Amino acid sequence: MLYDRILGGLIGAGAGDAMGAATEARTTEQILEYFGHEVTDFETPPADTFGAGNIPGQLTDDFSSAYFVARHIADHDGAVTEKVVQEAMIEWSKHSEFFDRFAGPTTRLAIRRYKGEEIEEPKGVQLVSRQATNGAAMKISPIGLLNAGDVDGAIRDAVTVTRVTHDNYLAISGGCAVAAAVSRAVMPDADVYNILQAGLYGAREGERIGRETARDVAGPSVVKRMEMAIDIGLGPGTAREKMVELGHRIGAGLHVSEAIPCAFGLFAANQGEAMGSIIGAVNVGYDTDTIATMAGAIAGALGGADKFPGHFLPILEEVNHLDITGLAKDLARIAAERLFAGKEGR
Numbered sequence: 001m002l003y004d005r006i007l008g009g010l011i012g013a014g015a016g017d018a019m020g021a022a023t024e025a026r027t028t029e030q031i032l033e034y035f036g037h038e039v040t041d042f043e044t045p046p047a048d049t050f051g052a053g054n055i056p057g058q059l060t061d062d063f064s065s066a067y068f069v070a071r072h073i074a075d076h077d078g079a080v081t082e083k084v085v086q087e088a089m090i091e092w093s094k095h096s097e098f099f100d101r102f103a104g105p106t107t108r109l110a111i112r113r114y115k116g117e118e119i120e121e122p123k124g125v126q127l128v129s130r131q132a133t134n135g136a137a138m139k140i141s142p143i144g145l146l147n148a149g150d151v152d153g154a155i156r157d158a159v160t161v162t163r164v165t166h167d168n169y170l171a172i173s174g175g176c177a178v179a180a181a182v183s184r185a186v187m188p189d190a191d192v193y194n195i196l197q198a199g200l201y202g203a204r205e206g207e208r209i210g211r212e213t214a215r216d217v218a219g220p221s222v223v224k225r226m227e228m229a230i231d232i233g234l235g236p237g238t239a240r241e242k243m244v245e246l247g248h249r250i251g252a253g254l255h256v257s258e259a260i261p262c263a264f265g266l267f268a269a270n271q272g273e274a275m276g277s278i279i280g281a282v283n284v285g286y287d288t289d290t291i292a293t294m295a296g297a298i299a300g301a302l303g304g305a306d307k308f309p310g311h312f313l314p315i316l317e318e319v320n321h322l323d324i325t326g327l328a329k330d331l332a333r334i335a336a337e338r339l340f341a342g343k344e345g346r
Contacts, residue, residue, distance in 0.1 A: 001188060001304075002148060002186060002332050002335060002336060002339075003328060003329065003332040004304040004305050004306070005148075005185070005186040005301050005302075005304050006145045006148070006186060006301070006328050006331050006332045006335065007304070007305040007313075007324075007325065007328035007332075008274070008300040008301055008302075008303055008304040008305040008306075008307060008308070009141060009142075009144070009145050009182055009185070009186065009297050009298075009300045009301035010067075010142070010145070010297075010300070010324050010327065010328050010331075011296075011300055011305055011308050011312055011313050011316070011324070012274055012277075012278065012295075012296030012297050012298075012299055012300020012301070012303075012308070013062075013063045013066060013141050013293045013294075013296050013297035013300065014059065014063045014067075014293075014296075014312075014316045014320075014324060015042075015278060015292075015296055015300075015308060015312050015316065016062075016063070016278045016281060016282070016289070016291075016292030016293045016294070016295060016296030016297070017059050017060055017062040017063035017064075017289050017290075017292065017293040017296075018042055018056070018057050018058060018059055018060075018063075018289075018316065018319075019039060019040075019041070019042060019043070019278060019279075019282045019288075019289075019292060020060075020062075020281065020282045020288035020289030020290070020291070020292035020293070021045050021049070021050070021051035021054055021058065021059070021060050021289045022035075022039055022042075022043040022044065022045045022046070022049070022051060022056075022282075023035075023039050023049075023282050023283065023285070023288045023289075024045075024049055024050055024051060024060075024286075024287065024288045024289050025049055025050065025286065025287075026049075026285055026286075026288075027285040027286075028243075028244065028247065028283055028284060028285045030285070031283055031285065034046060038279060038282075038283045039279070039282050039283060040275075040279050040282075041056075041309070042056035042057040042312075042315060043056055044056055050101060050102060051289070053101075055319060056315070056319075057315040057316055057318075057319040057320070058097075058319050058320060059098060059316075059320050060098070060101075060102040060289050061098055061099065061102035061103050061104070061107075061138070062102075062138040062139070062289050062290050062293040063138075063139075063293050064092065064095070064098035064102075064320070064322075065089070065092050065098070065103075065107075065138065065139040066138065066139035066140070066141055066142055066293070067142075067322055067324070067327065068088045068089070068091055068092035068095075069085060069088045069089070069092075069139050069142060069161065070142030070145075070146075070327055070331060071088070071327055072084050072085070072087055072088035072091065073085075073088070073142070073146065074327065074330040074331060074334060077334070078146060078334040078337075078338070080143065080146070080157040080160050080161065081160065082160060082163070082164055085160065085161050085164045086114045086164055089107070089110070089111050089114065089164065089165065090111060090114055090115060093111050093115075104133060104135045104254075105130075106130070106131045106133060106135055106165060106166055107135050107165045107166075110164065110165040111165075129217055129218045129219060131166055131167075131168055131171065131217070132166075132168055132170040132171055132217045132218075132219045132255060132256050132257070133166065133171065133254050133255060133256055133259075134174060134254055134255070134256050134258075134259035134260060134287065134290050134291075134294075135165060135166055135171070135254075136161065136162040136165055136166040136171045136172075136174070136175045137162075137171070137174040137175045137177070137178045137256065137259070137260050137290075137294060138290045138293050138294065139161070140158050140161060140162065140175045140178050140179045141178060141179070141182045141293075141294065141297030141298070141301075142331060143157045143158050143161055143179045143182075143183075144158075144178065144179040144180065144181065144182025144183040144184075144185070144186070144297075144301070145182060145183075145186060145301065145331050145335060146331055146334055146335055146338070147179070147183045147335070147338065148183060148186045148187065148335040148336075148338070148339055149183065149184070149186070149187045149339060150183060150338065150339075151180045151183045151184055151198050151201065151202065152205075153183070153338070154176075154179040154180050154182070154183035154202070155176045155179060155180055155202050155205050155206060155209070157179070158172075158175045158176045158178075158179035158180075158202070158206065159172055159175075159176065159206065159209055159210070159213070161175065162175035162176075162206075163213075163214060167214050167215055168210065168214050168215045168216070168217040169206075169207055169209075169210025169211045169214050169215070169216065169217060170207075170210070170217050170219050170222055170256050170257065171210075171217075171256050172206045172207070172209060172210035172214055173203045173204075173206035173207040173210055173221075173222040173223065173256070174203070174206070174222050174256035174257075174259070174260040175206060176202040176203060176205055176206025176209075177199045177200070177202040177203035177206060177222065177226065177260055177264070178199070178202070178260065178263070178294050178297070178298070179202060180198045180199055180201055180202025180203075180205075181195050181196070181198050181199035181202065181264070181267075181298045182297055182298055182301050183198065184197075184198035184199075185198075185298055185299075185301035185302040186301045186302075186335075190301075190302055191272070192267070192268065192271055192272040192302075195267075195272065195298065195302060196230055196264065196267075196268060199226065199264055199298075200223065200226055200227070200230075203222050203223045203226055203260075204223050206222075207221070207222065207223060219255065219256070219257055220255075220257040221257065222256055222257050222260055222261065225250060225257045225258070225260075225261035226260065226261040226264050226265075228249070228250060228261065229246060229250045229261035229262060229264055229265030229268075230261075230264055230265060230268050232245050232246055232249065232250070232265050232268075232269070233246070233264070233265040233266065233267065233268025233269040234268050234269075239269045239270050239276060239280060240280075242265070242266075242269035242280075243266060243269060243280045243283065243284050244284075246262050246265045246266060246269070246284060247262070247284045247285055247286070250262050250265060251286070252284045252285055252286035252287055252288070252291055253286050253287055254287045254290065258287075259287055259290055259291050259294070260294065262281075262284065262291050263281060263291045263292075263294040263295040263298070264295075264298075266280040266281050266284065266291070266295050267295050267298050267299055270299070272298075272299055272302050272303070273299065273303070273307075274296070274299040274300050274302070274303040274307035274308060275307065275308065275309075276299075277295040277296065277298070277299035278292050278295060278296045278299065280295070281294075281295040281296070313325070
């Protein structure tokens with residue numbers, strides 16, 4: 001059961017990234033105009049998108065960075081430290097197919113520092129409002145998988161991972177929201193309601209911890225935007241109507257206060273159904289690959305691997321040369337050990 005849920009979380013995140021690569025930066029209307037239908041499977045990204053040159057099923061920076069972070073943590077017996085995460089990000093940056101075209105400026109700057117490059121500090125105002133993005137939350141879902149059922153542990157580790165690249169309280173709030181929701185989603189008694197509650201708890205705790213330990217930053221509250229998005233998702237209307245409403249009222253951009261709440265709203269709008277959550281995120285428009293990565297991770301962890309079409313996993317592994325199955329086995333082993341240790345300690 002635990003392995004299936006963890007594999008489902010990885011497939012959901014990977015599929016969301018690869019499917020969203022074809023629709024990124026377009027509006028819902030432009031997606032329909034270009035493809036002639038809603039995108040519901042792997043497609044070739046158009047020539048005018050960031051994903052231009054990718055083949056169907058090929059990843060961008062979202063799940064590829066999550067994979068390398070998780071792989072390095074697993075290779076260090078589950079140790080989540082700044083050094084392990086830094087090494088993972090440096091290794092990821094060597095894979096040009098994932099890094100060169102897709103990595104965001106905040107992540108690039110952090111990796112340059114970890115490689116030992118001297119970065120001249122800019123003169124004048126040095127505020128980090130542009131760093132309050134979804135670039136940490138996009139790669140955080142494996143932290144929730146590792147901490148199956150231990151929401152506070154997931155939050156604690158998510159803070160460590162987030163601060164490596166996005167050291168501000170809003171980014172930490174968003175990262176903790178996703179990690180906490182995934183941690184809750186892999187448990188046998190998980191349902192849409194307690195997953196949403198875990199996500200809100202993670203966002204609040206992440207904000208609190210971030211305000212105490214990280215940099216202050218201007219921007220809307222992730223928690224309040226999540227509350228709004230969840231209200232829309234659980235409210236009246238069809239899943240598609242809610243998708244449009246989320247895009248218009250919450251936003252689907254790269255700022256942490258748009259992308260993370262939107263992902264949770266789409267998860268709620270589709271009652272946690274794996275493919276519905278991903279399809280909503282892929283077709284909402286704007287930063288579709290990142291939102292679909294997060295929504296797919298949460299919904300995939302809830303539903304398990306068999307909620308996805310059979311061709312998803314082999315295509316993701318073959319096209320991207322990644323051993324997702326092997327990673328799932330290693331994460332499941334570590335998660336089970338942590339669960340057992342937690343029960344023994346009670």
